[in-house]
Amino acid sequence: MAERAVFFLSDQTGVTAETLGHSLITQFAGQEFRQTTLPFIDSEDKAREAVVTINEAGKEGALEPVVFSTLVQPELRAIVKESRGLHLDIFDAFLKPLSDEFDELPTYASGGAHGMSDIDAYMKRIEATNFALANDDGGISRNYDVADVILIGVSRSGKTPTCLYLALQYGVYAANYPLTDDELETGELPSFLVQQKHKLFGLSIAPERLRQIRKERRPLGSYSSAQQVRFELREAAKIFRRYKIPYVDTTKFSIEEISSRILDSTGVERRVRP
């Protein structure tokens, strides 16, 4: 099937255009897409370069390109729109109704969502990341008293990436502790965790998925055997029930979704907003 070119244009990183566009194009199962991000379009020259790139993708017999953009400046939007393709821009669509509601004109300043005002947010995210690293895998500092949440689960259930995502995205202090034979065989959590029981959150995962992930890391041995994996997950589930620890099954979710579900379920407040 012919691929259709999809462009994400931005005067900034393009993350907003990408997330917006991605959630829209995945609604159409019958299409194949070739995705390209064109970030940092902050001058008329760069806007004209983007026009050339888009026209190139849309020439002779190709499917009409789709252009998702988040260009604040009306002049740059006007240039880009001269290219071929279906153009969808969030500022085009939504700035006017907001401006009417607020009875205020937009600043048209690019990068307002980041910039110097966000130094505080940057620091918080870095501190949260350092916290996650120092408190990864039951490690070094065990500053569980200042943690917002402590993830527990068996090895390779997704604890580390989830903690790092919570830190980088939301500035949340997330520690994690691995359930190993000590806990799994006795069914008991160490007392320093029981003291923080209200902060505990479990990660579960389907046995087959866990085997697959573990095999990537260590193909041989009991670590990824069906028997071992099932034993660990069964005992971990018992611990979650025994201590009434909420948990999420990570099998079907992306890291973003797991993180979001943890915040939603625990009520932990994010320290920064994206």
Add this chain to the structure above:
Amino acid sequence: MAERAVFFLSDQTGVTAETLGHSLITQFAGQEFRQTTLPFIDSEDKAREAVVTINEAGKEGALEPVVFSTLVQPELRAIVKESRGLHLDIFDAFLKPLSDEFDELPTYASGGAHGMSDIDAYMKRIEATNFALANDDGGISRNYDVADVILIGVSRSGKTPTCLYLALQYGVYAANYPLTDDELETGELPSFLVQQKHKLFGLSIAPERLRQIRKERRPLGSYSSAQQVRFELREAAKIFRRYKIPYVDTTKFSIEEISSRILDSTGVERRVRP
């Protein structure tokens, strides 16, 4: 000044509604906002709960709420829209023109942007995160031959969070190596880095900002002294010039922007899309 309630509604995590809404409301400098995310609205009951919450925020004398939403299902959108407030929904605005262009009806399936089809992406992001952790701060494995990019810079210039963000967001294999007295005094990089020169990317930072960050970590001693910080940054800049290493000044940018600029500048391909 009176705060205006802003809601981000989603049948998924709310990340798309947040990034969209945030880039729009920051265009209005004269407003104060109180932001609330209501994720996982995937049933009529939850949609009705959201209506109650929004109406509560918009009652008697309060400013009209603004509601950014990404609700795929038309029935849920219809319920939510019965609440007070200005409603802006990307599916409402953009699904129709896309459907016309593609000559295909949307699936209206929620969560298409994530889900099982993304197991491969999940694995890649986890592997990239493990790579970043194992190759953080010149550490353990030094698998620089499989790195996509190797960040260098002085201590606290932002290497670790940037590497982790590149891994989690884009599945990019990012290692980092700290410039310490060894390199700064001789002006020479170790040979294992020179061999990978095409992968090197520098992080610079303003002296005052670096002092501020270092003081948070270690308030006393030469580590955060004006003299030491200026020496390190001056010598690091010489190394970037000597070896013709591209670099970005991290002072004014968010982690997202730094990461995006690195990909843009190096041409490194992301292994996954958000």
